[in-house]
Amino acid sequence: MSTREIRIPESELVERFVRASGPGGQNVNKVATAVELRFDIAGSPSLDEALRVRLLARRDRRVTAEGVLVISAQRFRTQERNREDARARLQAFVDAGLHVAAPRVATRPTRASKQRRLDGKRVRSDLKRGRGRGRTDWSD
Secondary structure: OOOOOOEOOOOHHEEEEOOOOOOOOHHHHHHOOOEEEEEEOOOOOOOOOOHHHHHOOOOOEEOOOOOOOEEOOOOOHHHHHHHHHHHHHHHHHHHHHOOOOOOOOOOOOOOHHHHHHHHHHHHHHHHOOOOOOOOOOOOO
């Protein structure tokens, strides 16, 4: 299993084949076609420290408290296609961790944008004030 620069050896992947849920006729009750792929992010020697921290920091429900990524694939009817799907999803997960987000540069609002905001608030305020009870000057 490899991504752009990262190579994950087969020994670090744990696959378990289980029966898929959902429709599928008699086949779904007999054949274990769904794949549960596990990859220990926290204990993997293949990942550098910066990538490991980024992957573990992602708020993804597939990552357990121990730092193990669990991918369940059961979209296809065959075991082999589900294995390929699980590995593709693992690759997409690791690739997303390779991308480092650019730091946000704080900026200040311009004078014109402040003025537009205040003008909008004034218009809205006048509109709401005009709706109130006790208004007697209906001739406007």
